[in-house]
Amino acid sequence: MPHALPPVTLSRTGAVTAAGVGVEALWRALLTAEPLARTVERYRTDDLTVRRAALVDDALWRGFEARWPAAERSVQLALAAVEDALAGAAPPPDTALFLGTSLGGVSSWEPWHAALVRGDALPPAPGCAGHGDTAVQVARAFGLRGEVVTVSTACTSSASALIQAADAVRLGEVERALVVGVDVLCRFVHAGFDRLGALTPEHLTPRPFCADRAGMWLGEGAAAVLVVREGAGVARYLGGGAAGDGVHMTAPDRAGGGLHRASTRALREAGVAPGDVAWVSAHATSTRFNDAMEAAGLARVFGAELPPVHGAKPVLGHTLGASGLLEVVLCVEALRRRERPPTHAPTPPDPALAHVPVDRAPAAMAPGVALSLNSAMAGHNTAIVLGAP
Amino acid sequence: MSEPVIVAWAAVTAAGEGAPDAPTFTALDGIMASRAALPIRALWPDAPERVGRMDRPAAHGLLVAARALAMAGLGPSDDTAVIIGTSHGCAEVNERYHRGLVARGAEGASPLLFAQTIPSTPAGEIAIALGLRGHAATVMAGRASGVAALVEARRALALGRCARALVVAGDTAGGDRLRLRRARGEGPCAEATVALVVAREGDGAALEHASVTAGDGGDGGVDWLGASGLVELVAWLTRGEPGRFERAVRCASGRVGTLRVRRSQP
Numbered sequence: 001m002p003h004a005l006p007p008v009t010l011s012r013t014g015a016v017t018a019a020g021v022g023v024e025a026l027w028r029a030l031l032t033a034e035p036l037a038r039t040v041e042r043y044r045t046d047d048l049t050v051r052r053a054a055l056v057d058d059a060l061w062r063g064f065e066a067r068w069p070a071a072e073r074s075v076q077l078a079l080a081a082v083e084d085a086l087a088g089a090a091p092p093p094d095t096a097l098f099l100g101t102s103l104g105g106v107s108s109w110e111p112w113h114a115a116l117v118r119g120d121a122l123p124p125a126p127g128c129a130g131h132g133d134t135a136v137q138v139a140r141a142f143g144l145r146g147e148v149v150t151v152s153t154a155c156t157s158s159a160s161a162l163i164q165a166a167d168a169v170r171l172g173e174v175e176r177a178l179v180v181g182v183d184v185l186c187r188f189v190h191a192g193f194d195r196l197g198a199l200t201p202e203h204l205t206p207r208p209f210c211a212d213r214a215g216m217w218l219g220e221g222a223a224a225v226l227v228v229r230e231g232a233g234v235a236r237y238l239g240g241g242a243a244g245d246g247v248h249m250t251a252p253d254r255a256g257g258g259l260h261r262a263s264t265r266a267l268r269e270a271g272v273a274p275g276d277v278a279w280v281s282a283h284a285t286s287t288r289f290n291d292a293m294e295a296a297g298l299a300r301v302f303g304a305e306l307p308p309v310h311g312a313k314p315v316l317g318h319t320l321g322a323s324g325l326l327e328v329v330l331c332v333e334a335l336r337r338r339e340r341p342p343t344h345a346p347t348p349p350d351p352a353l354a355h356v357p358v359d360r361a362p363a364a365m366a367p368g369v370a371l372s373l374n375s376a377m378a379g380h381n382t383a384i385v386l387g388a389p
Numbered sequence: 390m391s392e393p394v395i396v397a398w399a400a401v402t403a404a405g406e407g408a409p410d411a412p413t414f415t416a417l418d419g420i421m422a423s424r425a426a427l428p429i430r431a432l433w434p435d436a437p438e439r440v441g442r443m444d445r446p447a448a449h450g451l452l453v454a455a456r457a458l459a460m461a462g463l464g465p466s467d468d469t470a471v472i473i474g475t476s477h478g479c480a481e482v483n484e485r486y487h488r489g490l491v492a493r494g495a496e497g498a499s500p501l502l503f504a505q506t507i508p509s510t511p512a513g514e515i516a517i518a519l520g521l522r523g524h525a526a527t528v529m530a531g532r533a534s535g536v537a538a539l540v541e542a543r544r545a546l547a548l549g550r551c552a553r554a555l556v557v558a559g560d561t562a563g564g565d566r567l568r569l570r571r572a573r574g575e576g577p578c579a580e581a582t583v584a585l586v587v588a589r590e591g592d593g594a595a596l597e598h599a600s601v602t603a604g605d606g607g608d609g610g611v612d613w614l615g616a617s618g619l620v621e622l623v624a625w626l627t628r629g630e631p632g633r634f635e636r637a638v639r640c641a642s643g644r645v646g647t648l649r650v651r652r653s654q655p
Contacts, residue, residue, distance in 0.1 A: 123570035132529035192503030378513025
């Protein structure tokens with residue numbers, strides 16, 4: 001089947017997660033399938049039900065702060081991921097930047113606003129306070145003079161950013177695009193998910209598609225991908241789709257309609273059939289409703305025979321706006337290494353979702369493409385099809 | 390890329406519906422601002438009940454989105470994209486949610502408010518209320534956010550992601566964000582929300598060019614926040630003037646949005 005749209009090349013990838021700096025650290029952590037979340041001490045959690053999260057190690061943190069002392073934390077993480085992707089080289093000045101984030105500079109705004117609410121003396125106004133400020137500061141740090149846009153669609157932010165960047169490159173409007181996904185955890189967001197009841201209790205690890213799944217743990221991190229029109233690279237971006245559920249602001253479409261529409265678009269754009277998909281990286285939050293929605297959407301895309309499905313969030317935590325691009329980086333590695341990492345799923349599958357095949361041990365990757373899926377509050381869904389270089 | 394066409398539009402500002410050339414400013418929290426107190430129920434008697442539970446950016450966005458879709462004669466569709474451009478996003482909801490968390494600890498953190506602390510809330514609310522379940526995006530580029538949304542609309546149309554795009558760009562100005570603006574040395578601002586329906590073809594004004602690149606410095610015009618440039622565009626469209634509308638929206642926050650629209654008939 002011919003490509004409906006020309007592919008573009010993912011020439012380099014980088015990552016910073018609770019596993020450390022680098023794609024190799026990310027891959028090794030995923031092969032263990034062991035959650036990286038620990039009790040949080042960096043910000044106050046004593047009044048929260050669930051105190052665990054997968055934070056970037058404090059030792060690494062201090063390293064970033066030493067190298068970019070004036071930068072806000074989301075900027076530091078983003079810069080570290082880009083440096084990892086480019087092996088320390090700076091991107092050319094005309095590189096476009098598409099930065100996906102759910103929170104942006106909220107962690108810097110939080111203490112300023114807390115002082116305001118308490119009536120304390122106000123600290124200096126944070127330069128990076130809004131969702132759109134992180135991208136500007138990353139662009140300034142590298143001296144970028146091309147297109148600079150923030151994409152903020154909650155947990156699909158960086159996947160959406162990649163789709164938009166690939167479109168810009170395909171149309172020849174930009175020569176190359178740097179795509180970054182980043183989110184930093186803080187009390188603001190941890191308390192919110194805790195109060196939503198989306199976090200699994202301390203004694204029960206996240207376990208997508210399992211019968212006793214009870215939610216997620218949060219994480220933080222950053223990913224970076226350089227997109228170019230053609231040439232050698234680590235993977236090919238073949239197609240992408242985004243679609244709204246149009247059903248509910250916080251609950252997913254139980255029929256998986258938005259995910260189905262996004263996936264159908266991405267596969268059509270890639271010029272591949274569902275049977276060509278060798279592996280699915282699912283959003284897999286381990287919440288009751290998301291996993292059920294995703295299982296329904298996958299059944300609509302693939303019918304009775306689903307390819308192997310993976311969930312990275314039990315290991316890395318749900319890194320919110322960064323998760324989409326981190327999972328794209330994971331797909332790139334799986335295709336490149338021809339290996340499927342296991343999913344942390346220690347208990348039997350949910351009988352209602354038993355049609356979703358989840359690897360519980362590493363396995364060889366069959367020939368084919370990878371499909372990366374993400375979903376978000378406000379009913380946003382994305383699907384990205386990737387192929388080996 | 391063929392030129393898409395702006396076939397319908399709507400706007401709300403502090404002056405009410407429609408796009409004035411200049412707002413009237415008053416002092417709010419020590420900064421001059423023009424802030425709408427829109428009687429949405431009066432303006433839109435048959436608005437969906439849920440509009441009363443929305444944050445102001447979503448309510449304003451839904452109002453102008455419904456107006457623009459009606460002007461274009463469009464209804465629910467999986468082939469109409471919803472593309473949001475915003476500078477401040479959910480800042481006001483962030484403040485309300487965070488005030489509860491600071492004042493009363495975790496018990497004061499409202500899960501209902503937390504669920505709205507995402508800039509894509511207007512996209513979700515518009516999709517639900519108007520039955521639009523196709524391509525969706527939310528982009529942020531300071532004052533150039535509306536232009537960035539038009540850039541994304543052009544690309545989505547060019548690659549066949551949608552048959553038409555509903556672009557909704559704007560911000561509300563209020564709450565603690567005004568104090569932050571004052572502390573950061575930012576100037577007066579005026580809130581506005583604009584909706585444009587952009588199609589591959591039709592009667593209207595051709596979107597010749599839209600781009601957003603890095604750059605600094607204010608443009609000296611009214612700071613309509615994320616709707617900057619688009620408020621003036623809608624004023625020009627409404628007046629029915631032939632010729633070109635050109636605008637460079639310079640953002641102190643590091644972006645320059647460039648917009649060029651052409652109309653051959655009055």
